[in-house]
Amino acid sequence: MSVTSSTHRTAEEIGRTARGPRPVPELGEQRAAADLSHVDTVLANGLRVLAVRKATVPLVEVRLWIPFAGDDELHPATAEVLAETLLTGTAKRDRVAIDTELALIGGEIGVGVDPERLSISGNALASGLPTLLDVFADTLTGASYVDTEVARESERLVERLAVARTQPRTIAREALQKHRYGSHPATREVPHAEDIVKVTPEGVRALHTASVLPRGATMVIVGDIDPDKVIGDLERVLGGWAGDGSAKVLAPLPELAGGDVLFVPRPGAVQSQIRLSAQTVPRTDPRYAALQVTNFVFGGYFSSRLVENIREDKGYTYGAHSGFEFTGSSAVVNVDADTASDVTAAALLETRYEFGRLGLVPPTESEVESARQYAIGSLVTSTASQTGLAGQLTALASTGLGFDWVAAHPERLAAVTVDDVAQAALDFFAPGRFTGVVVGDAELLGPKLTALGGVTVGEPS
Template identity: 75%
Template sequence: MTATTHRTAEEIGRTETGARLVPALGDQRAAADLQHVDTVLDNGLRVLAVRKPTVPMVELRLRIPFGGAGPLHAATAEVLAETILTGTARRDRIEIDTELALIGGELSTSVDPERLAFTGTALATGLPTLLDVLADALTSASYVDKEVAREAARIVERLAVSRTQPRVIAREALLKHCYGDHPVTREMPRPEDVEKVTAEAVRALHAEAVLPRGAVLVLVGDIDPEQVVADIRKALQGWQSDRTASVLPELPELAGGDVLLVPRAGAVQSQIRFIAQGLPRTDPRYPALQLANLAYGGYFSSRLVENIREDKGYTYHAHSGFEFTGSAATLGVDADTANEATAAAVLETRYELGRLALVPPDADELEAVRQYAVGSLVISTSAQTGLAGQLAALAFSGLGVEWLTAHPERLAAVTLDDVAQAALDFFAPARFTGVVVGDAASLAPKLAALGGFTVGEPAS
């Protein structure tokens, strides 16, 4: 048998005449014009219907504002999301599943402190059935006692496991450190709260909070937008209320400050989470900040990834990006590291923040992140699923198709000076706060030497 000789990456990258040249980046295509209708129905529901006939399917996204401040709101909302599709006045769970299966469809729900979300898909010919099932759940979900009790028990089991996961612990610690008792911190209810939820409480929450006024319904697929809006108006004519869905209270603005070390005794890994105030998508400076973020840690060739992953091997995962809540936006940095590398990773993460602020991207770096930003936007919206997800997020923030299609032009107009100013204004290390979750006995002395750390209560 002849042995196979494998070439190294360096050998592959060279020819007899020298290094193999990397092809120049081509011109990015602008986002295609999208035939669509964007309107508000009489019941207050905003409908955004977009024609994208790449495959004979349709994607559905419904987002209902679902803010609540009561002590059991998060737990009750979680049970509601898990049981709203388990039965209605006209269908039981099996009938719902069967009707969706016959149209090649699915319909699922999720909830967080800001919204109740429905995600659906079906063959385009099956859209009337999908809308009928959705309308049935919105107007006559039954929440049978035994179904609520069964799903609540499953949620309790799931939460017991989830709350032991390091990333979940870090997320909850970060939110509490930044926002205290704000409802946004209750992303995941406590198991003991879920155990208190009754079917009667779930039915009451549905009547009080599952409302069309202020909600957004997005449909993308092989559809006629004008006809689909008429179909939606007919299907959802029974979903009515004079009240408006409850919006999450605005988040307080973040200020930089000490990072909280959250003790997790015996942990062999640490979770690093830094966060600072960002800009909403509607701000004229957002495109420049988006490109500055990509240069810092927003994609694989960013400075942060090159430093603490590729060069020093402190982590397999390092990333920075935006989170949008209501009209607010935050800029976050996260990395998971081995215990012995945590302090060094924190040092390098802060160093790269300062370096971006003081040594902003040059022309080549800016063009690379610009190409990535435009290209990834085009790719992510080339399929029905990606476009529906993007539009649902934008529409929930009050934006629409026009913002999406015009964004490549905004990115193209960003200058070196724009990015330099965004880097200086938003990436200074002093603007950030955050948490590190890990073994305090070994981490505290090293992090104290870096400065800007306080030790908090152990992770629960």
């Protein structure tokens, strides 16, 4: 018979012994990635396909990534309406028929769009893959964009966009994009409601014909599948998806230079948004692994220096974070924090201090090892599921990388040294490399930010 003690012990008491604090267990040895069978090939119509067998559960994930850039001023709005109405009907199936067929195979499909890509994501029981692919093919080749459906979804979009444009994070993101890249098409992430009203069904259908193209696109399929058989099935099912030319790739982004932070007044705001950014290197660069570890040390996870400073020690924010943003072959590191207005200037000062400290007081062996283990562990965890692996592979598609890069990356992270991290800190996290925006109330923030220096004042949002 077991006996339960009635004496409650605190976490601190549990973590100590008579000889002192209980030692933290040694980190376990990193296991090698599973050798998953996969195929990476290009179909006759120009579509690149990455098919990976991951039979952990009898499900399958499908991701289609189509470059979808456009220079026309109305392109962002038309693309948004296209994404909302792509699944509302084809010549063979109406909206109800699509939903019914997907429900019968335990599946679903979603569509999203941004200035760089049109993405179509689906999942289903593995046994339902033929039906899922048939629905994909039907929408790619026969989407009808019926006038009433376009009108209905456009009305909903107008309402959603009106709300989105009042959100502080949306305002800060748009301000950052314009500050970094001016009038580049990449900055037009959220269409204007007045442009949505101008979109016509004819315009949506024309955009589909001109831009929903297989050449240059990538499809990722991960699940309980036979990769070689899937390739044959795709050649047959998607044989009718063709078109002149290739999907349109977003024009290269200009190189991001450091400089003053732009203060964007937002009258009456009780919180401020700090958004800083600097040019880095893409995943294809040999220095990327060291840069990734360096980012984790700086602000990429909860035990980072930035979080320890402005969240844990100073209490300026509930959350601060740094991470990478990849667009085509370009890569930047972003630093985000939302703060109360009265501590925004102080938080910006401390963030700049941490940039400088990272280069002048390089990370210790312990800091590097903790960040390295987190980087490896988070990669392994994120690719352990079919959904996660499909997402990772899709993210790599724009630079031509695939499964082999994912499988080999833990070894690259393991090889990163303290000296590598120290050099990456000097090369990529120097304070002068960063620019960005602060969005907040001018009356409360203006004098403090001006006194801090390195800040210019822009137009109110």
